[in-house]
Amino acid sequence: MTGLQITPGVNAPIGIFGGTFDPVHHGHLRLAQELAETLRMAEVKFIPGGTPPHRAQPQVSSLQRLEMVRLATAGNPLFTVDDREVRRSGPGYTIDTLIELRNEVGASRPLCMFMGADAFLELATWHRWRELFSLAHLIVAHRPGFAPESWPQRMPQPLAREYESRLLHQPFAVHLSPAGGIVTQAIAALDISASMIRESLARNVSPRYLLPDPVLDYIESNNLYLCNTGGQ
Numbered sequence: 109m110t111g112l113q114i115t116p117g118v119n120a121p122i123g124i125f126g127g128t129f130d131p132v133h134h135g136h137l138r139l140a141q142e143l144a145e146t147l148r149m150a151e152v153k154f155i156p157g158g159t160p161p162h163r164a165q166p167q168v169s170s171l172q173r174l175e176m177v178r179l180a181t182a183g184n185p186l187f188t189v190d191d192r193e194v195r196r197s198g199p200g201y202t203i204d205t206l207i208e209l210r211n212e213v214g215a216s217r218p219l220c221m222f223m224g225a226d227a228f229l230e231l232a233t234w235h236r237w238r239e240l241f242s243l244a245h246l247i248v249a250h251r252p253g254f255a256p257e258s259w260p261q262r263m264p265q266p267l268a269r270e271y272e273s274r275l276l277h278q279p280f281a282v283h284l285s286p287a288g289g290i291v292t293q294a295i296a297a298l299d300i301s302a303s304m305i306r307e308s309l310a311r312n313v314s315p316r317y318l319l320p321d322p323v324l325d326y327i328e329s330n331n332l333y334l335c336n337t338g339g340q
């Protein structure tokens with residue numbers, strides 16, 4: 109990344125990382141760390157989802173997922189945890205969270221929504237998805253199993269059109285406007301998923317080293333994920 113010189117300052121972008129985090133794992137943490145450092149974010153807000161509109165109900169409570177995110181991010185000065193979606197009743201739509209955040213940070217502060225490639229390819233199924241671009245930039249991290257070469261075949265037409273028109277070839281351009289661009293970023297390829305961890309636990313196989321030890325300790329002491337009920 110050369111060309112555009114950026115001095116991080118009071119208006120540096122804020123990273124927003126939403127997810128079910130059922131449970132949070134090292135794939136999530138590396139994504140947040142690398143995107144934050146590479147793109148010089150002021151901070152990354154982890155926002156565990158409440159009732160997810162797009163997927164089967166998680167097996168553990170929202171508060172337990174929130175607590176695991178707190179344990180996983182503790183001690184990292186770049187990371188903060190935002191519990192607004194867990195506290196919200198009813199379906200948790202990303203658009204509502206972004207509207208609130210935009211009101212809080214003001215019109216000019218860049219907001220950058222982080223997601224993995226699998227989530228990006230599903231974006232056109234999200235509630236009011238096109239409006240997300242008026243509120244934030246989208247930073248799409250590569251994920252094993254979702255190679256960028258395969259995206260054109262996997263992207264629905266409406267999403268492909270937005271992608272082509274919004275793609276920023278200079279990633280630091282997210283510092284220069286509050287919202288509206290798409291950046292794609294290679295990160296350490298960690299083929300870890302929350303479902304893999306849930307399946308291990310249900311089979312009584314340790315997922316140790318796929319997620320932080322304090323999160324695994326919490327899972328074990330609360331007897332979480334002992335059976336695989338088929339949640340995604």
Ligand code: ATP
Binds near residue numbers: 129224226249298300
């Ligand atoms: P599940 O296996 O239950 O579907 P998950 O591991 O994909 O869960 P989520 O909480 O659904 O985790 O993901 C939150 C965000 O993190 C999504 O944008 C997803 O694309 C991204 N993500 C999760 N794991 C990785 C990974 N290993 N590499 C890159 N991105 C990831």
